[in-house]
Amino acid sequence: MPENMQADLLNDAFNTFRDASKKLEQQYAMLENRIEELNEEIAEKNRAMERTRRLAAMGEMAAKIAHEIRNPLGSMAILATLLERELTRDNEKRKLAEHITKGVKTLDNLLSNMLLFATAPGARLKEVDIREVIEESILLTRGHEKKGVSIKAWYEGRTRIMGDQAQLRQLFLNLLLNSLDAVEEGGSLSIRTRLDEKTRDFLQIEMKDTGKGIPEEHLDRIFDPFFSTKERGTGLGLAIVATVINAHNGSIDVRSKQGEGTEFLISLPVAGARKLVC
Ligand SMILES: Nc1ncnc2c1ncn2[C@@H]1O[C@H](COP(=O)(O)OP(=O)(O)O)[C@@H](O)[C@H]1O
Numbered sequence: 663m664p665e666n667m668q669a670d671l672l673n674d675a676f677n678t679f680r681d682a683s684k685k686l687e688q689q690y691a692m693l694e695n696r697i698e699e700l701n702e703e704i705a706e707k708n709r710a711m712e713r714t715r716r717l718a719a720m721g722e723m724a725a726k727i728a729h730e731i732r733n734p735l736g737s738m739a740i741l742a743t744l745l746e747r748e749l750t751r752d753n754e755k756r757k758l759a760e761h762i763t764k765g766v767k768t769l770d771n772l773l774s775n776m777l778l779f780a781t782a783p784g785a786r787l788k789e790v791d792i793r794e795v796i797e798e799s800i801l802l803t804r805g806h807e808k809k810g811v812s813i814k815a816w817y818e819g820r821t822r823i824m825g826d827q828a829q830l831r832q833l834f835l836n837l838l839l840n841s842l843d844a845v846e847e848g849g850s851l852s853i854r855t856r857l858d859e860k861t862r863d864f865l866q867i868e869m870k871d872t873g874k875g876i877p878e879e880h881l882d883r884i885f886d887p888f889f890s891t892k893e894r895g896t897g898l899g900l901a902i903v904a905t906v907i908n909a910h911n912g913s914i915d916v917r918s919k920q921g922e923g924t925e926f927l928i929s930l931p932v933a934g935a936r937k938l939v940c
């Protein structure tokens with residue numbers, strides 16, 4: 663082979679080798695980048711896992727504390743009620759005893775919301791009468807009454823739904839307490855239940871108040887945990903309402919006008935509803 667041909671071949675081989683090694687270098691750099699990305703993803707997943715573990719531990723702790731506080735609170739409630747009965751003739755002292763009862767109820771409600779939020783137990787669905795549940799919730803608002811404010815309820819037709827009685831009681835109590843907070847003296851709260859005329863598989867519950875209403879810019883945030891516009895609010899009430907509605911495969915809607923009032927529209931599956939065929 664002539665010498666110049668040999669040099670050409672060598673040159674070609676050298677060029678091919680240089681291109682291949684350049685490509686390899688690029689691929690190596692790409693791999694290095696990908697490894698870095700994967701390492702970052704793993705680190706982020708580990709951080710998320712650690713956060714979840716801590717939240718679960720905090721939930722467990724909150725549940726334990728709530729249980730511990732509940733027992734003495736129960737005794738306090740009984741003693742305060744006894745005291746109220748004893749003091750029927752001493753108006754001033756009776757008012758103080760009523761104050762204790764109200765405080766105990768507020769704490770008990772806070773604990774129930776905290777327990778539901780921290781432990782997120784699944785709903786145990788059984789056939790329940792929504793009328794009974796709502797009446798129980800209305801009774802639980804005792805101590806939070808507002809002067810001249812009435813709560814009226816109308817139940818039309820069927821009232822049996824598939825639900826978890828304790829969770830639904832908490833749901834209605836949270837809505838009623840918010841409405842009582844929002845209304846002024848002389849305002850009103852009304853509840854109306856009726857069967858969905860189209861499907862007849864859902865019970866519709868309308869809860870209306872003539873309170874101060876919710877500003878439009880707050881409407882998408884009211885169901886977020888910890889969103890509150892109250893000085894001493896926890897922002898857990900409506901978050902629990904949303905969780906309970908989800909656990910019941912229901913839906914909730916809100917309409918509100920500032921200065922006029924607020925209306926929550928709830929839909930829950932009735933007991934023995936026809937299964938939807940898809
Ligand atoms: N019926 C209502 N009328 C006016 N505002 C309401 C009503 N219900 C809820 N809200 C608004 O939604 C916020 C969140 O409610 P909630 O989750 O129960 O928390 P909290 O009562 O502790 O503030 C309230 O702070 C209030 O601003």
Ligand SMILES: [Mg+2]
Binds near residue numbers: 836839840898899900
């Ligand atoms: Mg509330």
